[in-house]
Amino acid sequence: MSDAERPIDETSSTDTNDETNLERAGGVGTAGPEEEFEPVDVFPESEEMDLRPGADDCYKCSTCDTNCPVAEVDDEFPGPKFQGPEQWRLKRQEDKDVDDSVMKCSNCMRCDSACPSSVPLSQMHNTARGEYVEEQMNKLSREYWRNRMLANYRRLAPLAAMFPRTSNFVMGLSPVRWLGEKLLGVTSEREFPDFATETFHAWWAKRGGNETSRERAKQARAERGEEGTEKRIAYFHGCYANYNTPEVAKALVRVYEHFGYEIMIPEQRCSGTPMFANGMLADARRAAETNVEELAAAIEDGADVIASCSSCSMSLRQEYPELFDIEGIDDVAENTWDAVEYLRVHEDLKTELEGTSVADVEGMEDFAYHAPCHARNQGLAGQTREVLSPIDGVDVHDVGDSCSGISGTYGWKEEHYDTSMKIGEEMFEHMETADAEAGLTECPTCSMQMGHGTGYEITHTLEVLEAALTTGSESQGRPVATDGGPDGNK
């Protein structure tokens, strides 16, 4: 809180002792609750987020603009400084609409960690985009329904998962893709990701669910000499690891059980990432209510929340508390971790990995690694290369700080496909020149883009950890499924 918001003088009547006044005003130490100054009470009737401090903190240095991957390839996009603070100020006038260009923002959130003044840019963008979709976008338009469908992929996935082979076959047919583009505006350049023949949930249930995990964890702790301790996590797997890449979720389970963690799988819905990016805040809120309730309960049970997808953890950690006011939401944000980061802080991961090898494991080779924007924004950009470096048989080559360009549903839209590929060009080039023939990342859609641009097979970091740490009694070969790329011949 800045001093401008702290009316110290108002609380002082006769007392001139500064320290006492300060304590009373700011509740520094001893003041009773009735005397505390509550800043939100200034506008008690307002239920909206007050974005004014964010707008006021912007001193227009434009650092955010130089970080925007969209503005670099498309000068029609006015950039994050406009979309955030400037648009917010313009909107103070009654008759001003949100500018259409807000839909060109890909929600990569790079501007957030760029800003030297901590302006909550992505919060401002998400709010403006939500308002635009709510009030200005035609609810009967193809764009609205296409976006709604993409944002709610989770709703369609269970259907496809019931008949994965049929779905994969049908979605892969070129007439279907052509129709998708013509009818819905979903680009026909990309191949839809395959649905797994067995979802993670089905596998988990078959394996005996939480009870099996508790037993395995207990056994692992005994082997590690950690009897009598409790280690428990609630795994937020997200949609993609459940329906499309259960091998990632299984890797997480095995790695965490190796360290003696009991795994709980709370009921969960979409993290909201694609909904934020499409301005579907009401949909996102509904999903958040379930997630927060379930995860807060798990935290109450002594678990920390772990996510394997960098956008899911980003959403729970940052976007939730920025956009919604739900009981327990701050608790969830504070206790949610990236899967690898958690192990780094809570286990001696480095020592554990010394002397391990993946040299004989199929599919584990040298990797071209791309740090997803949403991992980068959590301060995790260098983590994967560093963590995997003690493992024999695998070299990780960082392909630099460019954005992959797909940004979730963004690159799936017909009108954004070219922009998406232009942004990705730098990453593709660096992947091609890196001394590796396979890719590595933690984000499902970055992974799609990496495969699409290079034809490489893309692995998740947890899969490498699994290969290094576990003997693989349960493991099986990873399914080979890559997008054939823009030319379809790679």
Place this chain on the structure above:
Amino acid sequence: MAIEDDVLVIGGGIAGVTAALSAADGGADVRLVTHKQSTLRSASGLIDVLGYLPASAGTTGTDEENEQKAGAGTALEGPVVDPFEAIPQLPESHPYRTVGVDTVREALAFFDEMLGDDYVGAHTDDNALVPTHGGSVKPTARYPTSTAAGLASDPRDVLLVGFETLPSLEAPLAAAHLEAAGAPFEARGVTLSFPGIVRDDAKVTRYAHLLDHDEAVPTDSGETGAREALAAAVEPHIQGESRVGFPAVLGDDHPDDVRATLEEALGVDVFEVPMGPPSLPGLRLEDRLYATLESAGVEVRSGVPVIDYETDESEGDSRRIDRVVVDRNGAKLPHRATEYVLATGGLVGKGIGSNRERVTEPIFDCHVPHATDRYDWFSEDAFGDHPFARFGVVPDDGLRPLDGDGDPEFVNLRAAGAVLGGYDYAAEKSGSGVSIATGYLAGRRAAERVAETRNADANGASENANANASDAEVTGTQ
């Protein structure tokens, strides 16, 4: 389980990066944590060492006489020709005096090696005079190769090219200003439209991207590459000048290629004029420095702040930092190191904070000297000699911040760059130089101490050796 390293550098600007590289060069395992991106994107990309002397420099008169001198509008002396010669005239509290002129030289040599061919200026001790986008001339010690053909000491005539959509270089005005400033050549400016840019508010990165990738752009004679189109637009305006200056947007990843292509097409030398923020030369410098960190094996964690620290209470040593706490949306990530370097910047970079009561160093609460009455923090004259510009921590010879009694706040914390007090980098044009010199020394000292600790540990007498070494440094006998 804390994330452990030998040296932890807090802050990712020039000072932090130099400290990290210097410590790594000294054999330490180093990690750098930075809350936000460095402010290099807002910097010109020029490496100033000392452009002007403050009024108090070299004065032996009474306070009253000095005040009169300052009041008479001669607050600054310069431009300085040879910064190394001028450094001994600085007040004793200046960081350059703390580290000494030899360290400044060593540090610059270290920096030159880091940047290789990207920067020039090492051939002489004297400052170069680089024209800026306002048409003024800046005394600087090192400058990007891309600006080299533009030096004001070069007698060749100049054509400056500005673009309608980039108003921060108003080329005819800047050219007139250069001539008025007494540049030994004729300068002319023209304003053109940039091929392929249609919007007034296109970002500088967009211009650079067009040229880097030589994207196809529409011209009167059909589509051509952006570089060719730009050369074609400029060519008819050259009237015998043998060098042409552009706003500094000539490429981000491949500036040398872009410049070479333009030079070949136009048959002249091409140079960049450093611009205000956001600045591509600053951005390129940042990229270069971070690439150097990576190849030096320094781990970088960006986007999360250090918010707190813990001392080694178990050993009753409240003057030794045991670990610092990095915050990520409420989750606390402990980082432990033998030595810590504080390079969080000054008032602008938020390494120094203030409220109405006091001026603080927010992470370790190091002592920052300042007047108790905040009306004494600034001068009435907007361009006057503001005390706030010199706010910062006060270090010992090993750059360890001192408390109010003159003792080190912590035995294993050093400070570098603008978090240090005692100098006004904006007025002196000494920002980069002080950051490089103090970063270099802080990194060196930290690495030396790490090596001592290792040896002591190897000898199985760590505690004694540690204590002795610390005492030695406290009494300034190192």
